Amino acid sequence: MKFYSTNNPQHQVSLAKAVIKGLAPDQGLYMPEKIPTLSKDFIANISGLSFQEVGYQVMGALFSEDLTKEEIKDLVDHTIVFDAPIVQVEEGIYSLELFHGPTLAFKDFGARFCSKLMSMLLTGSDKKVRVLVATSGDTGSAVANGFLGVEGVEVIILFPKGKVSELQEKQFTTLGKNIKALEVEGVFDDCQKMVKEAFLDKELNEKLLLTSANSINIARWIPQALYYFYAYSRLPKTNEKVVFSVPSGNFGNIAAGILAQRMGLPIDMFVAATNVNKVVPDYLRGNPFEAMASIPTISNSMDVGNPSNFPRLLVLYGNNEEILKEQVKGYFYTDEETVEVMRKVKSLGYTLDPHGAVGYKGLKDFMAENPGYQGVFLETAHPGKFRDVVEEALEESLVLPERLAAFMTGQKKVEPLENDFQEFKKYLMSLD
Template identity: 80%
Template sequence: MQYFSTNNPEHKVSLSQAVIKGLAPDNGLYMPERIPVLPKELIESFSEKGFQEIGYAVIGALFSEDLSKSQIKELVDHTLTFDAPIVQVEEDIYSLELFHGPTLAFKDFGARFCSKLMSMLQVKDEKTVRVLVATSGDTGSAVANGFLGVDGVEVIILFPKGKVSLLQEKQFTTLGQNITALEVDGVFDDCQTLVKQAFLDPELNEKLLLTSANSINIARWIPQCLYYFYAFSRLPKTGKKVVFAVPSGNFGNIGAGILAQRMGLPIDHFVAATNVNKVVPDYLRGDAFAAKPSIQTVSNSMDVGNPSNFPRLLSLYGNDESLFREKVRGYFYSDEETVQAIQAVKPKGYTLDPHGAVGYLGLKDFMSENPGYVGVFLETAHPGKFRDVVEDALDEELVLPERLAAFLEGEKNVIPMGKSFEEFKGFLEGLDS
């Protein structure tokens, strides 16, 4: 299978090239030239299969032209070492809990898959791969822990100073080894811009082998479709249509759900739920897509004003804007509404994190306007990762899981960085000197 650039469908590369380079030279995102459709009977049989068995079938359909059966099994087994249960919160409303991995966030799935696939595809004796990652929170921790200790790979994480929760920050600034954290004096979009500029700089790419482990990399993005298949297989068979509500920032996660839909998973509708960084909800309501400066909120992992995966969403719908707007509904919520949702759901016996709260609100609004659905919202991180927000909302202390609390004991080690590309380029050029 070849992979084309969203900016130029005539530019096509192999799986290895797409994964190792991450971003196309024309700044486009790579997409598979064909999206396989799984037989209806196979999808129906998933209710009798385990998570890994479902993974073998889905990843096999996507990668069988490039990887052997044993490689696909090894890749899936490495990725799916923890569960992603659905939990009923209200009648016809379920939470898909994606925080049972090593860093307690949904990005553990993609990061583990990406690190394993990259190590499989890397040519022996090739120069060191430098993975550049811009993070607004959970990407940094998931990628850092997914790639920690991987031979031949160095990870450089850029994060906005003062705009990431303490626990998120500790998860990628205390590891050492092959992980370096750059504390950028700016916002997430500045970090993302620096990474994209580095990928497009000819001098840097002549000297260094640079790639990405953000969701712009297909190896981070594609495996996220697995938990949509798994969640759907675990829903009660009521005959009602199914809607998934996805708290969205860079829009890779909802894109993976749409990929699953394109592969035959009968999801009727998606809800793109955001905080006040509402570029995509505005677009879905008829505005032109227009990137804007990001705004800081209590759901900081979604503080993105220029979502990188937007071209991928359009591509999944054949660049048909009308179809995109028909199948995806956009909603946005203030910090006050987010906190109120955390407070409202707690008496039901469930604790939301700020991002799951936004997803929950989007789902509730969609279902009030469109009766007759079963809905799933994605709980993308453990509430303990946003301890201050959740404890303030509920006026009670959260008990942190042991592995999360352990990160707080580590010593933060970062390199301060301005938002000038020349400064960042100078840092990168000095890596091999």
């Protein structure tokens, strides 16, 4: 299958080039030239399949032209080594828990898939690949752990100084080996901008083989569709319509849900829930799409003022803004509202992280306005990853899972970086 740029459908490349380059030369995001529709039999019988069996079918539909059945099975088996259960929080409302992977965040799925696929596609190559990653928190830890020790790959993570939780930071700054962390004087959008500029710099790309493992890369983005299929397969079958509420920052996660819908998964509606970085909710409510400077919040992984994946939302709905606004509803919330929700849901016996709280609140508000739905919100990270915020909000101590607690003992290794592309370029040019 070919993959085209969202900025120019005539620009088409192979799977290998789309994955290794990450971003098109015109700064567009790669998309599959056609979106396969899964059979009605598959959807009707999906509840009888395991997570892995769902994965074989979905990834097979997308990648069978480029990968063998054995390679697809290896990819899925490497990716899905932990569960993504749905947990009923209250009547008709379910949490899709995506924090049971190695770094306890939803990005573990995409990062594991991406590292395995990249390693498959690089077999036989003698050139080292540099994976450039901008992170507001969870991407850095998931990618670092997903690529740790992968031969022929060096990961360089840019993160905003003082704007990532201590635990998130420890998960990618203490690993060493082939993982390097650069602490940027700025915000996430500054990190993302420098990464994009690096991909477009001719001199850099002549010297180095650069790629991305952010959700702009199809190998990180596409596999996220899997847990929408799996969550649907585990939902009680009722006559109600289905809505998924997705806490959103760079909008790759909700775009993966829409991809699943385009492939035939019967999701009736999406809720895009954000913090006060509300560019997309404003757009969905009738305003022009206008990037903004990002605002720091307690749900820091969503502190994105210029979401990279927004073009994917448009092309998935045939560039029809009217259909997009009919199928996706936007809501945004302040830190105060987020804390209030965390406290309320704790009284129901369930502990939310601040991102899941935003997703839950968006779902509740949508369902109050639109009766007749069964709802799922994505709980994208374990509450322990945002321990300080959660403990302060709930006024109680959290017990960290062993995997998280282990990261806290590591020694932080970072290099400071000015918010200046030329300084970043100088750093990259100095690499062997």
